[in-house]
Structures are given as structure tokens and as C-alpha cells.
Amino acid sequence: xxxxxxxxxxxxxxxxxxxxxxxxxxxxxxxxxxxxxxxxxxxxxxxxxxxxxxxxxxxxxxxxxxxxxxxxxxxxxxxxxxxxxxxxxxxxxxxxxxxxxxxxxxxxxxxxxxxxxxxxxxxxxxxxxxxxxxxxxxxxxxxxxxxxxxxxxxxxxxxxxxxxxxxxxxxxxxxxxxxxxxxxxxxxxxxxxxxxxxxxxxxxxxxxxxxxxxxxxxxxxxxxxxxxxxxxxxxxxxxxxxxxxxxxxxxxxxxxxxxxxxxxxxxxxxxxxxxxxxxxxxxxxx
Amino acid sequence: xxxxxxxxxxxxxxxxxxxxxxxxxxxxxxxxxxxxxxxxxxxxxxxxxxxxxxxxxxxxxxxxxxxxxxxxxxxxxxxxxxxxxxxxxxxxxxxxxxxxxxxxxxxxxxxxxxxxxxxxxxxxxxxxxxxxxxxxxxxxxxxxxxxxxxxxxxxxxxxxxxxxxxxxxxxxxxxxxxxxxxxxxxxxxxxxxxxxxxxxxxxxxxxxxxxxxxxxxxxxxxxxxxxxxxxxxxxxxxxxxxxxxxxxxxxxxxxxxxxxxxxxxxxxxxxxxxxxxxxxxxxxxxxxxxxxxxxxxxxxxxxxxxxxxxxxxxxxxxxxxxxxxxxxxxxxxxxxxxxxxxxxxxxxxxxxxxxxxxxxxxxxxxxxxxxxxxxxx
Numbered sequence: 001x002x003x004x005x006x007x008x009x010x011x012x013x014x015x016x017x018x019x020x021x022x023x024x025x026x027x028x029x030x031x032x033x034x035x036x037x038x039x040x041x042x043x044x045x046x047x048x049x050x051x052x053x054x055x056x057x058x059x060x061x062x063x064x065x066x067x068x069x070x071x072x073x074x075x076x077x078x079x080x081x082x083x084x085x086x087x088x089x090x091x092x093x094x095x096x097x098x099x100x101x102x103x104x105x106x107x108x109x110x111x112x113x114x115x116x117x118x119x120x121x122x123x124x125x126x127x128x129x130x131x132x133x134x135x136x137x138x139x140x141x142x143x144x145x146x147x148x149x150x151x152x153x154x155x156x157x158x159x160x161x162x163x164x165x166x167x168x169x170x171x172x173x174x175x176x177x178x179x180x181x182x183x184x185x186x187x188x189x190x191x192x193x194x195x196x197x198x199x200x201x202x203x204x205x206x207x208x209x210x211x212x213x214x215x216x217x218x219x220x221x222x223x224x225x226x227x228x229x230x231x232x233x234x235x236x237x238x239x240x241x242x243x244x245x246x247x248x249x250x251x252x253x254x255x256x257x258x259x260x261x262x263x264x265x266x267x268x269x270x271x272x273x274x275x276x277x278x279x280x281x282x283x284x285x286x
Numbered sequence: 287x288x289x290x291x292x293x294x295x296x297x298x299x300x301x302x303x304x305x306x307x308x309x310x311x312x313x314x315x316x317x318x319x320x321x322x323x324x325x326x327x328x329x330x331x332x333x334x335x336x337x338x339x340x341x342x343x344x345x346x347x348x349x350x351x352x353x354x355x356x357x358x359x360x361x362x363x364x365x366x367x368x369x370x371x372x373x374x375x376x377x378x379x380x381x382x383x384x385x386x387x388x389x390x391x392x393x394x395x396x397x398x399x400x401x402x403x404x405x406x407x408x409x410x411x412x413x414x415x416x417x418x419x420x421x422x423x424x425x426x427x428x429x430x431x432x433x434x435x436x437x438x439x440x441x442x443x444x445x446x447x448x449x450x451x452x453x454x455x456x457x458x459x460x461x462x463x464x465x466x467x468x469x470x471x472x473x474x475x476x477x478x479x480x481x482x483x484x485x486x487x488x489x490x491x492x493x494x495x496x497x498x499x500x501x502x503x504x505x506x507x508x509x510x511x512x513x514x515x516x517x518x519x520x521x522x523x524x525x526x527x528x529x530x531x532x533x534x535x536x537x538x539x540x541x542x543x544x545x546x547x548x549x550x551x552x553x554x555x556x557x558x559x560x561x562x563x564x565x566x567x568x569x570x571x572x573x574x575x576x577x578x579x580x581x582x583x584x585x586x587x588x589x590x591x592x593x594x595x596x597x598x599x600x601x602x603x604x605x606x607x608x609x610x611x612x613x614x615x616x617x618x619x620x621x622x623x624x625x626x627x628x629x630x631x632x633x634x635x636x637x638x639x640x641x642x643x644x645x646x647x648x649x650x651x652x653x654x655x656x657x658x659x660x661x662x663x
Binding site: 174176177179180181182183184185186187190194195198199201 | 338340359360361362365366367369370371373374375376377378386387389390391434435438
């Protein structure tokens with residue numbers, strides 16, 4: 001019986017295994033190959049060493065992604081908490097509203113932000129109009145093409161990925177556990193710091209991962225909302241592969257990707273270290 | 287007065303228009319083991335939550351040690367709760383779970399260590415300090431929950447069906463252990479259960495509730511021997527409840543026969559409910575029986591046989607160590623002290639006939655619903 005099940009399982013996972021092999025293992029192997037070879041296909045470490053040149057880009061990418069992640073967390077936690085406290089039907093509606101923007105294309109949403117933030121965009125036009133009513137001439141804010149705009153784009157696009165996992169763990173916390181803490185003398189703040197927060201760590205970690213990883217490697221947001229003023233590591237990688245603004249060089253591009261991947265893996269590893277709960281709670285990222 | 291730790295006065299609570307507690311008053315003495323017993327939805331857990339401070343009554347007063355504590359939040363009451371499914375902090379180990387309340391109170395580390403190890407000893411979990419909650423069995427988790435609540439030295443411990451999730455054997459052990467702990471610490475336990483056996487074997491005092499109303503308060507023996515109405519008689523143990531007439535003091539009539547009994551103080555010829563416990567009926571030869579009937583079912587229960595006898599259309603349950611056989615005609619003999627007379631109540635006629643007898647308690651308690659349906663037709 002058990003043996004049959006094991007075989008069944010193997011058969012059923014086969015398509016996924018093939019998929020993973022073709023679209024995950026092979027590409028990673030290719031990245032590794034390109035990263036350690038030169039244009040002629042012979043081994044070299046020079047691609048990797050040449051990356052030192054881009055340390056500033058890595059830093060700014062990480063800095064912006066981290067800022068966006070922290071903002072997402074600060075926005076998402078209270079929201080997820082209040083949703084988890086609502087009646088079941090309202091919870092469904094709220095979760096739907098959180099996911100609603102994701103039904104629209106990522107590019108369209110980001111373009112929309114361009115028209116909102118532009119010098120002649122929605123906000124500036126409105127503010128100028130309102131100020132002109134009181135007879136004041138206003139030059140307008142410059143919002144587009146700043147790091148702030150990039151962070152805004154990241155927060156806006158990735159916020160649902162922070163809200164949902166946190167919301168999920170919060171709904172799973174037994175409300176008797178909260179009552180038990182109160183019963184033992186904990187006030188609202190202590191319940192939060194000593195019970196709610198520690199028990200929601202798995203969700204926070206998934207949320208951080210799901211926001212930080214796409215944010216640190218994005219190139220669309222920085223291109224559209226940063227207007228090429230700030231190059232993120234994603235932009236550089238894109239350039240090396242597509243040659244938009246320079247030479248096409250798969251080897252350096254692959255090396256850049258590889259280093260980014262390693263950096264992400266390291267940060268995930270550090271984060272999982274904080275999540276001392278073992279697999280029983282699920283939600284492990286790596 | 288000095289002996290009363292909790293006084294509930296005229297408490298009413300409703301949820302979504304449904305009244306859960308109806309003008310309930312209850313006095314709880316210090317250091318007693320009191321059990322709130324009743325079917326699900328009777329308001330027993332609600333009562334507990336009001337005492338704990340998780341719920342505010344719509345009207346009425348909660349008095350603790352002579353002081354009105356209506357608005358006092360749970361974390362400021364000298365009352366702690368053991369929850370149905372333990373509600374342990376799974377992110378903390380056994381030691382930290384028990385230490386939780388002490389850390390909140392900013393107790394010095396040395397005292398915490400001492401208090402926690404005392405508690406672990408009390409609940410027989412020495413050496414479990416660093417274990418994860420998830421690695422413990424149900425019984426062990428229960429002990430941690432007890433230790434966690436007791437370490438903050440509450441005056442009153444509230445237990446909400448704490449043994450419900452344990453298997454029978456473990457439940458029996460824990461019953462004894464809880465009773466021991468209560469006696470050793472000398473604090474008040476308020477225990478909620480729907481299990482009458484549990485209530486009978488542990489309690490100093492039992493409060494039987496139904497539909498948000500207290501039916502009877504008394505010692506286990508009083509409640510078993512002198513139930514006030516058909517609901518109590520049926521809920522506690524098995525009961526044959528028949529319509530009777532109190533001819534005069536010490537003489538009653540039921541099932542077409544006249545019996546001597548020990549009850550008095552009823553009006554002449556007052557209609558009453560008569561309770562006879564199955565184990566108090568003796569089986570005698572047909573001719574010698576005060577009541578006579580035909581055996582319709584026999585079930586072996588180990589300690590005794592459970593025999594259903596049809597007497598003039600009413601099914602009696604008899605528990606006897608002598609085996610009888612389906613179809614036999616037998617006689618029944620009832621001693622005067624085996625007969626208990628109750629005033630007629632809203633529950634008269636709803637319980638105590640074993641014609642649709644089933645082992646499932648739920649089906650028995652559903653009699654209520656069936657009667658309502660019939661009334662609608």
C-alpha cells in the first residue's frame with residue numbers, strides 16, 4: 001500500500017520535476033557556465049572579479065529594496081492584523097481588495113504611477129490648479145525620476161506579497177492563546193510583543209522574502225519611475241544581456257546575476273536563522 | 287460572607303439576540319471545587335468567561351472577595367483559566383510557558399526559576415524545562431497549562447472542559463490529579479464540563495445548568511439522590527421518570543400501583559414526577575413483582591446487565607447483575623427509599639422513558655428538539 005503510494009507520488013511529481021529541471025536547473029547551470037567563461041568559452045574568473053566595479057550599484061539596489069521592504073512591513077502588519085480581526089465575510093472582501101491590483105498588468109500599473117508622479121502629472125496638475133485658485137504660482141514637486149519614486153513603485157507593487165503571508169499566520173493564531181496571555185497578566189502591548197509578534201514570525205519572513213527578492217532585482221520600476229537616473233543591479237544585468245546602452249556581454253551579465261543570487265541566498269539564510277520554529281509551522285522559504 | 291469568594295448577581299448575557307444567561311445568580315465559596323455542569327449551549331462556558339473577565343455581562347454584578355469587579359479586565363483579576371485546547375505558547379519552551387506570567391510581573395529571575403521548578407514538580411513534569419510544546423503529548427501539554435496558570439498564584443482557577451481532548455484512561459488519572467492539586471493548594475476551582483461522571487467524582491458542589499438557567503445546586507450526592515426536576519434526574523445518571531400522584535405523605539401512586547416512599551410535603555393527590563434509578567430496582571419473579579412487564583432488550587455492560595422492561599407501554603431501564611432474556615416476563619420490586627418524588631416542571635414528560643433508548647447522549651438530549659417539532663405540526 002505504502003509502496004504503491006510512493007510510486008504514485010513519484011509519477012505525479014514527474015511533470016513538475018521535468019519542469020524544474022528544464023526551467024530552473026538548466027538556466028542556473030547556464031548562468032554558472034557563462035559567469036566563469038570568457039567570450040571564447042574558456043574558463044576565467046575575471047567576470048566575477050570585474051564585478052567589484054559595480055559594488056555601488058549593488059549597495060544602492062540593496063538599500064532601496066531594504067527601504068521598500070521595511071515600509072511594506074510597517075504598512076502590511078497593522079493592515080493584516082486588522083483584517084484578521086474582522087468578521088469572516090469582511091475578511092474575504094478585504095483580501096480580495098488587497099489582491100485586486102495584482103489582476104492588472106504590472107507594467108500598466110507602473111506606467112500609471114508615471115502619469116501620476118510626472119512634472120505635468122496628476123498630482124502636480126492638481127496642486128498647481130488648487131494653488132492658482134488662491135493666486136499662487138507653484139512650480140510643482142519633482143517626484144518622478146527620484147529614488148523616492150522607485151521605492152514608492154516597489155512598495156506599491158510588492159505590498160500584497162507582504163500582507164498576505166502575515167495575514168495568513170495571524171488568522172492561524174488561536175484566539176485562546178491571546179486570551180491566555182491576557183489572563184496571565186499581559187496588557188495589549190505585551191500581548192503583541194510576547195505572543196503575537198513571535199508567533200507571526202514565519203509570515204513576516206515569507207513576506208520579507210517575497211518583497212525583498214523581486215525588489216532587489218527589479219529593473220522595470222527603476223527604469224520607469226527612476227528614469228535612468230538611478231541604475232539598479234537589475235538594469236545593469238538587463239543591459240549586458242540586451243545591450244540597450246552598450247555592448248552585449250552574457251558573461252559579465254551572468255556573473256552579476258550569480259553574485260546577486262548568492263547575496264539573496266545569504267540574506268535568506270540569515271533570516272531563517274531568526275525563525276527558530278522548525279518545519280511544523282511551514283512557511284520556510286528555503 | 288467572608289467565605290464567599292465570588293458572587294454573581296442577576297447576570298444576563300445575550301449574543302445576537304439569543305439569551306445565553308438568564309438572570310443568573312450564584313455564590314461560590316472560597317477553596318471549594320465547584321463544577322458547572324450542563325449540555326452544550328447551557329451557558330456554563332459563558333459563566334466562566336464572565337468570571338475570567340473575557341466577557342462583560344449585559345446586566346448584573348460580578349463580585350470578587352466583596353468587591354465589585356464588573357469592569358476589571360482579565361489581566362487584573364486574581365483568576366486564571368485553563369483553556370479547552372490548552373492555548374500554550376508554541377513559540378516558547380515548557381519553562382518559558384510557565385514563566386510567562388511571572389515575567390510579565392517582572393519577578394526576579396531567581397524566583398522565577400524556583401517557582402517554575404516547583405510547578406513542574408507539582409504537575410509531574412520535572413526535567414521537561416527545555417522541551418518544545420509541540421513535542422509533548424496532550425496530557426503533558428495539559429499539565430504545562432495547569433502549571434502556567436497556577437504559578438501566578440491565582441485565588442481562583444477556572445477550567446473550561448480541560449480534559450475533553452484526552453482519552454478515557456488519561457482523563458481518569460488527570461481527574462484525580464486535579465483534585466489533588468486543588469486540595470494541596472487550597473484554592474477555588476471552577477470546573478466546566480458536560481461529563482456528569484467527571485462532575486460527580488471531583489466536585490464539592492455541582493451547579494447544573496440548562497438554557498442559561500441554573501437548575502440545581504448541591505453536593506454530588508444531593509444532586510444524584512434528590513434531583514429537583516426531570517432534567518436534572520435525566521442529566522445526572524440514568525433515570526426512569528414516570529407520572530405519579532402523591533396520595534398523601536409517604537404514599538404515592540404510579541404505573542397503576544401504590545408505593546410507600548419517604549417524601550412528604552406535597553398537596554393531597556398532587557401530580558408529580560417519580561424518579562427511580564435503574565440500579566435501585568430489584569428483579570423478582572413475575573408473581574412477586576410490584577410492577578410486572580416484559581423484557582424487550584438486554585445489554586451486557588460488564589458490571590451489570592442493562593435491561594429494558596416494558597411496563598404498560600412505558601419502558602423502564604433496570605440495571606441488574608442477574609442476566610434476563612428478551613421476551614421474559616419479570617417482576618420488579620422497589621424499596622421506599624429508591625423512590626424520589628419531584629414537583630412537576632417544564633421538563634416533565636420530556637425525559638426518563640427508555641423506549642427510544644440509545645447510548646448516544648446527544649440523541650437523548652435531542653428529545654427537546656423533537657418535542658418542539660411535534661408541537662409545530
